[in-house]
Amino acid sequence: MLIKFTGGKVYDPANGIDGQVRDIYVRDGRVVTPAASDRVHQEFNLSGKVVMAGGIDPHSHIGGGKVTIARMMLPEDHRGHEVARGDLTRSGCGYAVPSTLTAGYRYAEMGYTAAFEPAMLPVNARQAHMEMADTPMIDKGAYVMLGSDDYFLRLLAKGGHKEQIKDYIAWSMHAAQALAVKVVNPGGISAFKFNQRKLDLDEKHSFYGVTPRDIILTLGRSLQELGVPHPIHIHGCNLGVPGNKETTVSTIRAAEGTPIHLTHIQFHSYGTEGDMKFSSGAAEIAELINQHKNVSIDIGQILFGQTCTASGDSMRQYGNTKSAHPKKWVVMDIECDAGCGVVPMKYRDKSFVNALQWAIGLEMFLLVNDPWRIFLTTDHPNGAPFTTYPHLIRLLMDKTFRNEMLRRIHPGAQAASILGSITREYTLYEIAIMTRAGPAKSLGLKDRGHLGAGACADITVYEDNPDREVMFTTPAFVFKNGEMIVRNGKIVKVVTGDTHVVRPEYDRKHVEKPLKEYFESYHTVQMENFRLSDEEITAPGCGHAPGTCGCLVVHPTGART
Amino acid sequence: MSASQAGAPAAPASAEQTHVHVTCPFCGLRCDDLEIARTGQALRVTRNGCDKAKAGFERPLTAALPRVAGRTVPLGEAIAAAAALIKAAKLPAYGGLATDVDGMRAIMSIADKSRGVVDHAFSEAQGRNIKVLQTSGYFMTTMTEARNRADLFIIASDVHTFHPRFFERVVCNEKSMFSETPPKRTIVFLGEGYDTSAAVGTRIGDVVTLNCPINRIGEVVSALRMLKKGAPLPADVIAGVAKAQIEDLLARCHKAEYGVVVWVPPGLDFPNADLTVHQICEFVKDLNVTQRFAGLSLGGNEGASTAASVCAWQSGYPLRVSFETGAPHYDPELYAIPQLIASKQTDCLVWLSSFTADLSPPATDIPTVVLGSHDLKLAKEPDVFIPVGTPGIDHRGQLVRCDSVVSLPLRDLGRSANLARTVDVLAAIEAAL
Ligand code: SF4
Ligand SMILES: [Zn+2]
Ligand SMILES: [Zn+2]
Numbered sequence: 001m002l003i004k005f006t007g008g009k010v011y012d013p014a015n016g017i018d019g020q021v022r023d024i025y026v027r028d029g030r031v032v033t034p035a036a037s038d039r040v041h042q043e044f045n046l047s048g049k050v051v052m053a054g055g056i057d058p059h060s061h062i063g064g065g066k067v068t069i070a071r072m073m074l075p076e077d078h079r080g081h082e083v084a085r086g087d088l089t090r091s092g093c094g095y096a097v098p099s100t101l102t103a104g105y106r107y108a109e110m111g112y113t114a115a116f117e118p119a120m121l122p123v124n125a126r127q128a129h130m131e132m133a134d135t136p137m138i139d140k141g142a143y144v145m146l147g148s149d150d151y152f153l154r155l156l157a158k159g160g161h162k163e164q165i166k167d168y169i170a171w172s173m174h175a176a177q178a179l180a181v182k183v184v185n186p187g188g189i190s191a192f193k194f195n196q197r198k199l200d201l202d203e204k205h206s207f208y209g210v211t212p213r214d215i216i217l218t219l220g221r222s223l224q225e226l227g228v229p230h231p232i233h234i235h236g237c238n239l240g241v242p243g244n245k246e247t248t249v250s251t252i253r254a255a256e257g258t259p260i261h262l263t264h265i266q267f268h269s270y271g272t273e274g275d276m277k278f279s280s281g282a283a284e285i286a287e288l289i290n291q292h293k294n295v296s297i298d299i300g301q302i303l304f305g306q307t308c309t310a311s312g313d314s315m316r317q318y319g320n321t322k323s324a325h326p327k328k329w330v331v332m333d334i335e336c337d338a339g340c341g342v343v344p345m346k347y348r349d350k351s352f353v354n355a356l357q358w359a360i361g362l363e364m365f366l367l368v369n370d371p372w373r374i375f376l377t378t379d380h381p382n383g384a385p386f387t388t389y390p391h392l393i394r395l396l397m398d399k400t401f402r403n404e405m406l407r408r409i410h411p412g413a414q415a416a417s418i419l420g421s422i423t424r425e426y427t428l429y430e431i432a433i434m435t436r437a438g439p440a441k442s443l444g445l446k447d448r449g450h451l452g453a454g455a456c457a458d459i460t461v462y463e464d465n466p467d468r469e470v471m472f473t474t475p476a477f478v479f480k481n482g483e484m485i486v487r488n489g490k491i492v493k494v495v496t497g498d499t500h501v502v503r504p505e506y507d508r509k510h511v512e513k514p515l516k517e518y519f520e521s522y523h524t525v526q527m528e529n530f531r532l533s534d535e536e537i538t539a540p541g542c543g544h545a546p547g548t549c550g551c552l553v554v555h556p557t558g559a560r561t
Numbered sequence: 562m563s564a565s566q567a568g569a570p571a572a573p574a575s576a577e578q579t580h581v582h583v584t585c586p587f588c589g590l591r592c593d594d595l596e597i598a599r600t601g602q603a604l605r606v607t608r609n610g611c612d613k614a615k616a617g618f619e620r621p622l623t624a625a626l627p628r629v630a631g632r633t634v635p636l637g638e639a640i641a642a643a644a645a646l647i648k649a650a651k652l653p654a655y656g657g658l659a660t661d662v663d664g665m666r667a668i669m670s671i672a673d674k675s676r677g678v679v680d681h682a683f684s685e686a687q688g689r690n691i692k693v694l695q696t697s698g699y700f701m702t703t704m705t706e707a708r709n710r711a712d713l714f715i716i717a718s719d720v721h722t723f724h725p726r727f728f729e730r731v732v733c734n735e736k737s738m739f740s741e742t743p744p745k746r747t748i749v750f751l752g753e754g755y756d757t758s759a760a761v762g763t764r765i766g767d768v769v770t771l772n773c774p775i776n777r778i779g780e781v782v783s784a785l786r787m788l789k790k791g792a793p794l795p796a797d798v799i800a801g802v803a804k805a806q807i808e809d810l811l812a813r814c815h816k817a818e819y820g821v822v823v824w825v826p827p828g829l830d831f832p833n834a835d836l837t838v839h840q841i842c843e844f845v846k847d848l849n850v851t852q853r854f855a856g857l858s859l860g861g862n863e864g865a866s867t868a869a870s871v872c873a874w875q876s877g878y879p880l881r882v883s884f885e886t887g888a889p890h891y892d893p894e895l896y897a898i899p900q901l902i903a904s905k906q907t908d909c910l911v912w913l914s915s916f917t918a919d920l921s922p923p924a925t926d927i928p929t930v931v932l933g934s935h936d937l938k939l940a941k942e943p944d945v946f947i948p949v950g951t952p953g954i955d956h957r958g959q960l961v962r963c964d965s966v967v968s969l970p971l972r973d974l975g976r977s978a979n980l981a982r983t984v985d986v987l988a989a990i991e992a993a994l
Contacts, residue, residue, distance in 0.1 A: 063874075065965060065966050067874075068870055068873050068874045068965075069694075069965075071873045071874060071877050071878070072691060072694055072695070072869070072873045072878070072879045073694050073695055073698065074695075075695060075878060075891050077877075078877040078878065078889075078891070082888035082889060082890070083888060084886070084887035084888040085673055085674070085884070085887050085888070090670070090673050090875075091673050091876070091884060091887060091888045091889055092875070092876065092877060092888075092889065093876070093877040093878075093888065093889055094877045097877075098877065099874060099875055099876055099877040099889075100874045100875060101875060102877070121966075123705075123966065123967055124966055124967070124968075126959060126967075126968040126969075126970070127870070127961065127966075127968045130662055130871075130874075130959065130968070131874045134666070134874060134875055150709075150738055192853075193706070193710065193819070193853065194853075195818075195852060195853045207739065318849070324698075327697070328694070328695070328696060328697050328698040329698040330694065330698045330699060330700075330701065331700050331701075332700070332701045332702065332703070332855075332966070333701075333702045333703070333706045333710075333855055334702075334703050334706065334966055335703045335704070335705040335706055335966065335967065336705050336706055336709055336710075336738060337705070342698075521736045521738075522705065522708070522709055522736065522737070522738045523705050524704040524705045524708060524730055524731070524967075525593060525705070525967060525969065526582045526593050526594055528581075528582040529582055529584065529593045529969055529970055532970075533970070535957075536959065536970060
């Protein structure tokens, strides 16, 4: 069946299309270039409407143990945010930490067709995938967290052979069914278990003697040599600590040209100037990012209101417990593998610190020149729930609106920020880069995030409303694999998205011999059960035969070097 | 490689088949190092199982068939009868919930559709932790972390009785990741009447017992907190424990590199036991200001942690949850099935118990549908009985461990091809609603 999308204004940055009126054809879930003689079976007249690929969120905590801890901890987040069962949809609830089904529906209703869980602990990978499997409508995948796991730190401390470390990283990606690798407070989660309370870039882990710099460089270079498309996804040292901009600057320099992705950089861009000893480091860091083409970032924008922070960074989250609102929190040491910290948080526009955090995030968005290297995130739910994206987009696209909002925040923060003097307004083209083409390119999803021939027909159609918040809240249509799933912001069909993974080459026999010994000596899980099989992660009831499940998409890696 | 790993069809009935890396579903520890030999339908634990595991795996398979009103019927008829009862009910109650992740997913789906209530048989015990989570939170660790790191264990429940391999796997292990010659560990039993026999071996140093009634552990911990803050104790003896002993314990805590307090929520079975959990968790927090300490909560038997986790990610709430209005509502007291039965608010009980023979449905006169293991003990013939396979024996599956962090795959040991999977039965019932 050939479907024609006629006459929409298309924003498809991967193919250089900037709002030109184009027809798009879809057959069997893919964008195609039909022959002149092909008959059109269905046509959507999109004249006057804006057409983009489906949105892709490259950093959103949608699945895994810590999110479920947050769900359990916060009934007050859910009360008043219940969603009743519909004709097509299941019930659910939640604002900052919605239930899985509700999260999937909300993403789709907002025009997103993919979201990626960025902090999957290897030992929690099975559950992360279970939760993602229960998140309908969207594609998903996850970044496996390494760098505070004892096996890696032991290898590094022993001066382990480069190839051995690469094999282990690749093994972990296979075992956890991952799309990328993330490092969180490099070495710091482990150091905290030895009662170290901070670990700066060049500070030694008290037991292993290695530094965060060693860890970042090893992971970064290894991933590059393994041909993994997405560079090392770094949640750096000193999250949330005033003065941490110095660490961020040093981290960028430390990479020495190796591709790196710095996540939720807003939380890592703080200076210590002023009476409050808290200031914006956005300008300095943005300048550095503009100079360093090997660096990409996402923001982790905060927006005002109640949310919950959930992170693998047990060390820094423990530090943040003093700001918990409401006053309750969970911190965990996990399995000689990782950790986590779940701390509810209320960001207030009348608080100097929160207001300046808000401004710092926006400054960063507006001062980094290259939209291909900056992705739109709130680090859901850490800065704000993902449902605030339309509001955030309006802040970026509408200077008048932004300045109006700026006037409402703590006056000290207004004075301390250069935000009011920035005149830049994002274009639709740039938004399409930041929320589609850029993340897809960075993650190596060649057939997503664009609308050229061969692309997966995940398509979002918006009314061209000058109020961009309204526009991006309620798309006119959303198509997944060429099927209409949302109309006027409401679900019309429930589908199950794909799971995306990459599988770099490695020598299994070689790596599993010492690993098996390690698991047997120290662990409480057998290596064979630590690994997650394909059958375990394919969508329940997808109808595919085991081993041939089309819902599991393995993306190619580059050649190992 | 065993046949189950290769995915090959079952061997001839007489041949013995060995399964390795088998996960045990019979308590919340989820040991996954078992070896099991199967000859025909008979299973034998040949390596690493405790008595509980042996009792669970080795019970002979009985020939159970679906029944309606005590009469053997084809599966389809039993499914139709179950659907009719649920359809007629004002408020169906889904209880027991001793199942795997897929089984629990199916329960959530049918409860949502039929506007019922979900409540695990052990929600009460699990709720002791959840109340603390929802009021103040906690600092926790997990089994591998404790196994390698802890030099002090404070055991605040009868751990060995609930989890027979906990000491073997987490406390008495000879190797530790952080030292070639790991130091001996101090074991403090806080509470009386515990089985302390497992605290033996080369790793065990001082073993101290603070004899206090289990329902007064909270008072001793509160005294520890007061002493730590420099406040005077109200008496020289607290809950039967002398002040000097409490001071000694506090000194041991301060000396520890990594201390762990272990409890089993169902073991703290007395009114307001959440306050005891709260005291323990706050003490752990107090210590963490300057040193490292963590809690380790066990329990999770009969799939309790799996049920709570799946319910939480799918509905937003841990158990107990009602879908009566069409949206999830959470109330750990109101939606307790024993309470709903006693107050006649529920008019249909659907009981799911697929692991042991012992997790029987409560006695009730309301229409009852039981999805049970082949040999589930029934005080009374339910309206509908459907025998279902045991996850990890009759089909594969997944279970969440007691720490709610680790989950394990369950293998199909190929025992019976006749026992239906819970998920299939529930899906068929739901489709017939
Ligand atoms: S301790 Fe528990 S999980 Fe381990 S073998 Fe015994 S019953 Fe099974
Ligand atoms: Zn994050
Ligand atoms: Zn499939």
